[in-house]
Amino acid sequence: MTLRIGAAPALTAIALAIAVYAVGFASSYDLRVLTVSGIYVILVLGYQFIFGHAGALSLAQGAFFGLGAYVTGILGSQFGWQFTATFPLSILVPALLAATLALPVLRLDSHYFALATLALGQGLLLIAVNWEGVTGGANGLPGVPGIVIFDIAVPRGLALLGFVWALAAAAAALAWWVMHGLYGLSFTVMRETPLAAGALGIDRAALRFVAFVLSAAYGGAAGALFVHTIGVISPEVLGFAIMVTCLTMTVAGGRTQIAGAVIGAVLLIHLPEWFRGLEQYYLIAVGAVLLLVVLFAPDGAAAFLARRPAKTQDRAPPGLKPFDLHPARTCGLEITGLTKNYGGIRALAGVDLAVAPGEIVGLIGPNGSGKTTLANLITGLDRPDGGRITLDGSDITSLTAHRIARRGVGRTFQTPQLAPSLRLVDAVAAAHAPNDDGGLAAARQDALAILSGFGLAGRADQLCRSQPHGVKRSVDLAAALARRPSVIVLDEPAAGLSADEAAALAGVLRAYAANGAAVLVIDHDMEFLLPLARRLICLDAGQIIAQGAPADVVGQPAVVAAYFGAGARPA
Numbered sequence: 001m002t003l004r005i006g007a008a009p010a011l012t013a014i015a016l017a018i019a020v021y022a023v024g025f026a027s028s029y030d031l032r033v034l035t036v037s038g039i040y041v042i043l044v045l046g047y048q049f050i051f052g053h054a055g056a057l058s059l060a061q062g063a064f065f066g067l068g069a070y071v072t073g074i075l076g077s078q079f080g081w082q083f084t085a086t087f088p089l090s091i092l093v094p095a096l097l098a099a100t101l102a103l104p105v106l107r108l109d110s111h112y113f114a115l116a117t118l119a120l121g122q123g124l125l126l127i128a129v130n131w132e133g134v135t136g137g138a139n140g141l142p143g144v145p146g147i148v149i150f151d152i153a154v155p156r157g158l159a160l161l162g163f164v165w166a167l168a169a170a171a172a173a174l175a176w177w178v179m180h181g182l183y184g185l186s187f188t189v190m191r192e193t194p195l196a197a198g199a200l201g202i203d204r205a206a207l208r209f210v211a212f213v214l215s216a217a218y219g220g221a222a223g224a225l226f227v228h229t230i231g232v233i234s235p236e237v238l239g240f241a242i243m244v245t246c247l248t249m250t251v252a253g254g255r256t257q258i259a260g261a262v263i264g265a266v267l268l269i270h271l272p273e274w275f276r277g278l279e280q281y282y283l284i285a286v287g288a289v290l291l292l293v294v295l296f297a298p299d300g301a302a303a304f305l306a307r308r309p310a311k312t313q314d315r316a317p318p319g320l321k322p323f324d325l326h327p328a329r330t331c332g333l334e335i336t337g338l339t340k341n342y343g344g345i346r347a348l349a350g351v352d353l354a355v356a357p358g359e360i361v362g363l364i365g366p367n368g369s370g371k372t373t374l375a376n377l378i379t380g381l382d383r384p385d386g387g388r389i390t391l392d393g394s395d396i397t398s399l400t401a402h403r404i405a406r407r408g409v410g411r412t413f414q415t416p417q418l419a420p421s422l423r424l425v426d427a428v429a430a431a432h433a434p435n436d437d438g439g440l441a442a443a444r445q446d447a448l449a450i451l452s453g454f455g456l457a458g459r460a461d462q463l464c465r466s467q468p469h470g471v472k473r474s475v476d477l478a479a480a481l482a483r484r485p486s487v488i489v490l491d492e493p494a495a496g497l498s499a500d501e502a503a504a505l506a507g508v509l510r511a512y513a514a515n516g517a518a519v520l521v522i523d524h525d526m527e528f529l530l531p532l533a534r535r536l537i538c539l540d541a542g543q544i545i546a547q548g549a550p551a552d553v554v555g556q557p558a559v560v561a562a563y564f565g566a567g568a569r570p571a
């Protein structure tokens with residue numbers, strides 16, 4: 001039997017259970033613990049933006065929480081400011097700090113990013129401890145007032161609990177609104193296949209920026225509510241323990257699901273309470289439960305509860321149907337004097353090349369001759385050391401990958417780049433994310449039409465991760481074509497395909513080129529390339545050694561020598 005609980009019923013059930021418990025059974029201590037759980041829900045919802053959706057291990061969430069707490073704590077206890085002024089400021093100050101830090105910090109990847117964000121918390125902690133006149137130093141400041149809104153007090157207890165959970169619900173609604181459509185899909189693509197994100201026109205830097213600022217805003221809000229609840233401010237709110245708690249809640253509950261934030265926060269805050277009877281051994285029990293959750297629900301409790309029964313495989317795709325996609329506009333690609341060195345390796349040495357609208361050009365060359373480097377430079381994944389790349393005379397040489405994609409250059413990779421957790425239809429629909437004109441429904445409709453052109457409509461709801469290689473290749477190309485690129489660069493598209501699949505792929509490329517696209521196909525498979533390409537270009541050691549009609553090029557001695565060594569003769 002497969003357990004599957006939808007997110008909305010799960011959230012409603014949790015909310016009802018908490019409400020019944022709070023009103024009917026909870027002591028004032030229990031109410032406070034539940035209030036703190038609600039505050040952590042907001043903190044974790046914020047952390048999900050950067051850690052879950054953007055996939056960046058930020059260790060600054062505790063710092064944003066502490067900063068929000070100090071803003072409210074200082075202004076409330078020292079200046080008597082009310083919630084209506086301090087709460088927005090507690091959100092704004094961490095958000096502004098995140099926006100300021102984003103430029104240097106978000107450029108960093110993986111562990112460097114984690115270390116930089118960790119340093120932020122440590123820096124703020126130092127300031128809090130040493131700036132005694134303002135922060136109260138190591139002792140902090142007592143007397144943070146409760147929440148008062150336009151002179152109406154929200155007393156601690158049931159009223160505060162209701163208020164905090166209402167804000168948590170609003171925070172959850174906002175998180176859902178931000179992430180539910182094409183914008184959310186673009187986060188999944190960025191997180192799971194960063195290479196594909198650029199090629200689909202998705203601006204990674206902008207998404208990470210928004211996620212970081214939102215996480216800071218949510219962190220600040222949670223910190224403000226926390227000091228209102230406990231009534232004092234001290235450097236503990238900037239301690240690393242809060243960051244670790246938030247990270248654990250997010251991993252245990254779920255990184256991207258709203259229900260995950262609720263489950264993680266309520267579970268982690270209540271576990272120590274439930275095991276308090278074990279006295280000094282309670283931490284062992286808490287650790288054991290968390291270990292079980294991580295072992296049996298590695299994607300978090302929410303994903304475990306909502307998991308879908310695995311779909312049975314459809315029959316193999318019957319082959320491609322007649323295909324009628326037109327590029328958004330027609331324009332040609334021109335490359336002059338392109339050079340690229342990697343240390344002492346000359347990957348490209350002054351390559352000149354042009355692909356006209358409606359033309360299919362094949363690019364061949366032995367391993368290491370510079371073919372993928374050329375594709376990477378055209379599509380902005382790497383920067384050339386010299387030379388120029390233009391689209392109908394407009395220079396795109398120094399543009400970033402997502403800008404080049406938005407100008408009309410599409411790309412597929414040697415290994416298909418598909419977000420494993422997306423359904424096929426969404427992997428293709430995500431191509432519409434950068435210019436979200438018709439919303440998710442329209443993007444899915446278009447994706448379905450394209451998938452059915454590939455004979456894959458029957459698999460549209462299956463996950464990318466469970467597809468055979470040939471299907472992944474088709475979906476990768478379908479996603480690239482969904483943007484209707486004027487120029488498309490394909491890196492070994494026939495690799496690993498059966499003869500039938502390769503023939504069907506050739507049919508799609510011919511039809512797309514016939515509609516006005518400029519197509520550059522890199523491949524080693526001559527059976528595939530010779531009948532497909534109008535012109536063939538051969539690279540060796542970063543230089544063009546032959547070009548012209550395909551049959552002529554493959555017979556040229558320089559090409560044969562490049563592939564088989566000097567002295568070899570064409571078969």
Ligand code: ATP
Pocket residue numbers: 342345346347365366367368369370371372373374
């Ligand atoms: P293949 O057919 O095996 O894919 P290729 O023709 O696509 O080969 P490239 O991958 O473009 O060749 O590599 C060209 C040269 O540049 C090789 O010598 C390769 O080792 C080197 N190279 C490519 N990318 C890098 C990189 N990021 N860092 C260092 N060297 C690189």
